[in-house]
Amino acid sequence: MAIASITVSETPLVLYTLRRADDALILGHRLSEWCGHAPMLEEDMALANMGLDLLGQARELYSYAARVEGKGNDEDKFAYLRDVRQYRNLLLLEQPNGDFARTMVRQFFYSAFADLYWRAMMKSADATLAAIAAKSEKESAYHLRHSSEWIVRLGDGTEQSHARAQTAIDHLWAFTGEMFEVDASERALIDAGVAVAPASLRPQWLKTVAGVVGEATLALPKSDWMQQGGREGRHSEHLGHLLSELQSMPRTFPGAVW
Amino acid sequence: MATPNTPLWEVFIRSRNGLAHKHVGSLHASDTTMALQAARDLYTRRGEGLSIWVVPSSAITASDPSEKGMMFEPAESKIYRHPTFYEVPDEVGHM
Numbered sequence A: 001m002a003i004a005s006i007t008v009s010e011t012p013l014v015l016y017t018l019r020r021a022d023d024a025l026i027l028g029h030r031l032s033e034w035c036g037h038a039p040m041l042e043e044d045m046a047l048a049n050m051g052l053d054l055l056g057q058a059r060e061l062y063s064y065a066a067r068v069e070g071k072g073n074d075e076d077k078f079a080y081l082r083d084v085r086q087y088r089n090l091l092l093l094e095q096p097n098g099d100f101a102r103t104m105v106r107q108f109f110y111s112a113f114a115d116l117y118w119r120a121m122m123k124s125a126d127a128t129l130a131a132i133a134a135k136s137e138k139e140s141a142y143h144l145r146h147s148s149e150w151i152v153r154l155g156d157g158t159e160q161s162h163a164r165a166q167t168a169i170d171h172l173w174a175f176t177g178e179m180f181e182v183d184a185s186e187r188a189l190i191d192a193g194v195a196v197a198p199a200s201l202r203p204q205w206l207k208t209v210a211g212v213v214g215e216a217t218l219a220l221p222k223s224d225w226m227q228q229g230g231r232e233g234r235h236s237e238h239l240g241h242l243l244s245e246l247q248s249m250p251r252t253f254p255g256a257v258w
Numbered sequence B: 001m002a003t004p005n006t007p008l009w010e011v012f013i014r015s016r017n018g019l020a021h022k023h024v025g026s027l028h029a030s031d032t033t034m035a036l037q038a039a040r041d042l043y044t045r046r047g048e049g050l051s052i053w054v055v056p057s058s059a060i061t062a063s064d065p066s067e068k069g070m071m072f073e074p075a076e077s078k079i080y081r082h083p084t085f086y087e088v089p090d091e092v093g094h095m
Helices: A011-034 A041-069 A076-079 A100-119 A126-156 A159-175 A186-193 A198-215 A238-252 B032-043 B065-076
Strands: B008-014 B022-028 B052-055
Touching: A011 A041, A011 A076, A011 A100, A011 A238, A011 B008, A041 A076, A041 A100, A041 A126, A041 B022, A041 B032, A076 A238, A100 A126, A100 A198, A100 B052, A126 A159, A126 A198, A126 B032, B008 B032, B022 B032, B032 B052
Parallel strands: none
Antiparallel strands: B008 B022, B008 B052
16 A cells, blocks of 8 residues: 555544544445445446445544544545555444345444434434434435335245245344443543434434334344444454555545546 | 336425426335335436425326317416516415
8 A cells, every 4th residue: 555544533522523523434335335226227226325425424423523523634534545454333334245135234224323323322422423424324224124124025035036035134133132232432522422322222223123124025144243343443354455445545645636 | 117016106396395296207115104105216316306205107097199179288288378478576486
């Protein structure tokens, strides 16, 4: 790489905001990989729309993190000039698109969480995060509706679509626990009313997920072993490849504009 | 292209309160729910609408283009049907 990574002063609020920004950017980038490849034109547009919603969320969160940090970083530097160990997104969201069923199950697991999360964050003591939440909640609500409808149709569709959807659920299930984890730095923000306790969202998340999966004639795995590490920067091998593509232009031609 | 699992739908968007739904295009979808979502994603990306209708294309009965002489030409010579001789008050708004 032709240009060095930035350093980030990860105070609790900066870190908290960056984690959510990274979630939105990485999932948004994954969805952008479908552009021109979706099973049908209508779905191509739907996936790109969701990706753009998430990119918009990422931009607002990065900009806010930059303001809070106050060290001259900005949204582009956060996105383009941090290496893989500096990214804080959920492992779930960096998982490759796989087939359409896997992309939809990933979207469904996350959107079912994001919908609840952003709705709860509208009451955050941090006015900026509350405002971002109010905008993001409507977007996430639609992502949840769209992915839910697909889960039902895939699961209750053909033999093949059912098998692919079940395989996707089985594969991604172990990545869902990380959404509800909290570390010491987040605990302080939760106590201050800035952040919401994700564990409090889990019963409703599980109810939503189990309801849709049941309607789809699919099943949730019995295993409760959960993968973790993304929030601390320990990622799967997939994120490095994603970032090398996402960052190649600004790393090769620093400051390039068009 | 034959798409038995994703038939064709016609999309109508109402851009503002007080206006009529207007035909904007068509799309393929498996059922009414997915057709409505696809219509939202395809045709309201730039804030075009407040309301969407989707209608199965097969539900539409269309006039035959080869009959357009019989169907439409008789009206062309009857300019007295156009209400051009009085002014519409501004208060009426859209007509």
